[in-house]
Amino acid sequence: MEAWKDYVASVKTLPRSVWDSLVRHGAPVTDRSRMETVLQNLFLHIHPTRVHRWSLRWSYSLGLGLICAASFLLLLVTGVLLMFYYKPSTVLAYQSIQDIHYVIPSGRFMRNIHRWGAHIMVVAVILHMARVFYTSSYKKPREMNWVFGLVLLVLTLGLSFSGYLLPWDQLAYWATTIGANIAQSPRELTDALGITPYFDPGGFQKTLLLGSRSVGEEALIRFYVLHIMVLPLLMVVFMGLHFWRIRKDGGLSRPEDADERLGPPGDDALPVFTQAQKKSYGLMAVVRGTSPTVGRGPENTVPAWPHLMTAEAAVFMFTLAITVALSFFFDAPLKEMANPLIPENPAKAPWYFLGLQEIVSFSAFAGGVLLPMLALIGLGLIPYLDREPGGVGYWLGGRDRDKRVFLQSAAFGLAAVIGLEAFAVRFGWLRDWFPGIPQIVITLFNPGTLLTFLYVAYSVWIIRRENSTRLGGIAIFTCLLAGFIILTLIGTYFRGPNWGFYWSPSHWPVH
Amino acid sequence: MSADDRVKEVGRRDLLSLAAWGAFCASLATAMIGMLRLPKPSVLPDPSLKGKVGLPGAIPEEEYRKVPGRNVFVSRSEQGVFAISSVCTHLGCVVAPAPAGFNCPCHGSRFDAMGRVVGGPAPRGLDWLKVTKAPDGELVVDEGETVPPGTYWKV
Numbered sequence: 001m002e003a004w005k006d007y008v009a010s011v012k013t014l015p016r017s018v019w020d021s022l023v024r025h026g027a028p029v030t031d032r033s034r035m036e037t038v039l040q041n042l043f044l045h046i047h048p049t050r051v052h053r054w055s056l057r058w059s060y061s062l063g064l065g066l067i068c069a070a071s072f073l074l075l076l077v078t079g080v081l082l083m084f085y086y087k088p089s090t091v092l093a094y095q096s097i098q099d100i101h102y103v104i105p106s107g108r109f110m111r112n113i114h115r116w117g118a119h120i121m122v123v124a125v126i127l128h129m130a131r132v133f134y135t136s137s138y139k140k141p142r143e144m145n146w147v148f149g150l151v152l153l154v155l156t157l158g159l160s161f162s163g164y165l166l167p168w169d170q171l172a173y174w175a176t177t178i179g180a181n182i183a184q185s186p187r188e189l190t191d192a193l194g195i196t197p198y199f200d201p202g203g204f205q206k207t208l209l210l211g212s213r214s215v216g217e218e219a220l221i222r223f224y225v226l227h228i229m230v231l232p233l234l235m236v237v238f239m240g241l242h243f244w245r246i247r248k249d250g251g252l253s254r255p256e257d258a259d260e261r262l263g264p265p266g267d268d269a270l271p272v273f274t275q276a277q278k279k280s281y282g283l284m285a286v287v288r289g290t291s292p293t294v295g296r297g298p299e300n301t302v303p304a305w306p307h308l309m310t311a312e313a314a315v316f317m318f319t320l321a322i323t324v325a326l327s328f329f330f331d332a333p334l335k336e337m338a339n340p341l342i343p344e345n346p347a348k349a350p351w352y353f354l355g356l357q358e359i360v361s362f363s364a365f366a367g368g369v370l371l372p373m374l375a376l377i378g379l380g381l382i383p384y385l386d387r388e389p390g391g392v393g394y395w396l397g398g399r400d401r402d403k404r405v406f407l408q409s410a411a412f413g414l415a416a417v418i419g420l421e422a423f424a425v426r427f428g429w430l431r432d433w434f435p436g437i438p439q440i441v442i443t444l445f446n447p448g449t450l451l452t453f454l455y456v457a458y459s460v461w462i463i464r465r466e467n468s469t470r471l472g473g474i475a476i477f478t479c480l481l482a483g484f485i486i487l488t489l490i491g492t493y494f495r496g497p498n499w500g501f502y503w504s505p506s507h508w509p510v511h
Numbered sequence: 512m513s514a515d516d517r518v519k520e521v522g523r524r525d526l527l528s529l530a531a532w533g534a535f536c537a538s539l540a541t542a543m544i545g546m547l548r549l550p551k552p553s554v555l556p557d558p559s560l561k562g563k564v565g566l567p568g569a570i571p572e573e574e575y576r577k578v579p580g581r582n583v584f585v586s587r588s589e590q591g592v593f594a595i596s597s598v599c600t601h602l603g604c605v606v607a608p609a610p611a612g613f614n615c616p617c618h619g620s621r622f623d624a625m626g627r628v629v630g631g632p633a634p635r636g637l638d639w640l641k642v643t644k645a646p647d648g649e650l651v652v653d654e655g656e657t658v659p660p661g662t663y664w665k666v
């Protein structure tokens with residue numbers, strides 16, 4: 001009878017014992033179990049068990065990195081749903097997108113979310129980078145995580161670009177044709193040197209991207225594989241590295257005097273170590289070197305559960321709400337089916353590439369390969385060339401000098417790009433004055449390269465004038481941002497048929 | 512024994528382990544090369560780029576005819592028949608005939624009637640394509656083979 005009693009008791013407590021075997025640490029009501037909630041869960045344990053209160057300030061991180069991650073998650077889920085119906089073939093692709101858009105239940109909604117999520121992710125990644133830059137958060141020991149961040153930026157743009165082809169409509173076809181030919185544009189240089197038959201990196205890149213001479217079946221499959229497999233995998237790997245490094249670098253950056261500035265924790269923060277611990281988790285053991293937490297008590301940290309988790313959930317809900325609202329009111333575009341014989345006019349890339357398209361309209365190689373590469377390398381070198389300590393954890397170092405240089409650089413950056421563009425729009429460029437001019441001259445000397453030169457020269461001047469590399473960094477980064485914004489606006493709103501300049505689309509010639 | 516001595520002495524085991532790691536890296540590299548060869552096709556899968564464009568007499572003089580379904584313009588002048596590619600040399604859009612020659616819709620490159628660049632970002636003039644005659648008397652244009660500008664097929 002003993003066995004029977006045990007059996008009945010086991011049946012009665014069945015739900016309880018299954019739950020307890022899943023979550024072994026009990027409800028997160030003690031400091032220890034709150035910590036274990038995070039530590040013992042595969043999905044949560046990428047988080048620290050305690051976070052500094054500074055890291056939770058909205059005005060500091062603006063939640064932008066989290067918005068990137070949240071929109072990526074949205075894109076993963078909606079992307080998998082779209083894959084149920086999408087067919088990567090030149091004959092069926094367009095049709096299947098039409099089906100998704102017009103026939104399949106929730107299809108249009110999921111497609112819209114996928115589209116808007118991509119836009120939001122790009123915006124958030126750029127803003128996140130700006131946040132990290134202006135709070136000096138790339139400084140030691142976070143140099144490499146800044147570089148990982150740049151890889152994430154490139155992957156984000158790569159995902160957007162590879163996804164753009166998949167609907168196989170006119171927009172997709174011509175944007176990809178232009179993109180593939182940008183990959184081929186090193187030929188502009190090798191042609192000028194007369195070495196293309198022997199050394200042709202441009203042609204190699206294009207063949208690798210398209211698998212053939214022009215955008216067709218091979219290209220579509222390649223872009224599909226990149227879009228659904230290769231790039232998302234790389235993205236997950238680098239996001240993992242990125243998050244891991246944030247923890248290994250001692251959490252988010254914060255000012256040296258963060259503790260004093262924050263004051264004692266408020267009533268909403270759960271107190272520290274309410275229960276004596278049964279086991280000591282070496283909280284500081286993972287942090288090395290000069291991190292501000294070493295040698296201090298955990299006074300200003302709070303348990304990640306619930307503080308960080310609720311913050312993350314809030315950011316996720318915010319991202320979801322915005323994406324869903326946009327998707328409800330605005331449909332993702334779908335033009336006519338791709339036609340290799342008639343280009344779109346104007347043929348525009350997605351908006352975040354229109355700044356590039358604007359300088360590509362002077363020289364394919366300079367605008368599409370040379371300057372973007374220089375910009376990326378320059379950004380990657382920032383943490384290694386500006387090693388000035390101090391100012392970390394404040395917006396613009398919390399110093400008036402930084403704010404002044406920021407405003408001056410913004411003014412200079414805007415003036416330079418607007419001036420050069422206005423000149424080129426009004427008077428044309430070298431080819432219009434000297435039709436016979438060798439291309440290499442234009443490749444090296446065009447509004448894009450000139451602008452870059454001005455920006456670099458300006459920041460070098462700032463380094464010398466202000467005797468500070470950080471201020472030089474602020475100068476170049478701000479100029480770059482200003483240039484990017486203005487060129488993108490011009491490409492988006494002021495370029496019409498034949499890439500002519502128009503004050504508004506209502507002035508476009510009808511044809 | 513100082514640290515320096517230890518560095519200098521490469522023992523038999525060190526050498527063996529070095530060789531082993533070398534073999535490891537070499538086999539990995541070989542495998543990588545094998546894999547990296549795959550994405551670059553040795554034969555491009557495009558359809559044939561040659562196409563008939565009609566009998567020599569049917570080609571218009573001093574004006575361009577767009578060959579239907581192909582990115583080719585054909586025309587005839589005193590020197591003979593010639594074919595110009597309609598693919599812009601900037602970034603591959605398709606140019607359209609304009610009063611003074613050709614215009615590209617994508618970034619505004621302009622070409623004169625002989626395909627020479629007169630404005631915009633195109634690095635060179637439009638490609639001239641090879642014209643040959645098929646046994647049945649029709650002319651054939653090969654989009655895959657460019658010829659120096661000014662090369663005519665003598666009528």
Ligand code: HEM
Nearest residue numbers: 061064065066068069129137145146149150152153252253
């Ligand atoms: C897919 C793109 C990205 C994702 C999902 C992502 C995610 C995150 C998250 C969640 C954080 C925590 C703090 C915060 O929310 O701001 C963070 C911090 C950081 N990110 Fe990113 N990030 C991305 C791209 C970038 C880029 C483009 C850069 C810079 C080039 C960058 C550099 C950094 C650095 C240096 C930190 C540490 C900041 C600090 O300690 O204050 N990340 N990232």
Ligand code: FES
Nearest residue numbers: 599601602615618
């Ligand atoms: S593709 Fe013709 S001008 Fe750019």
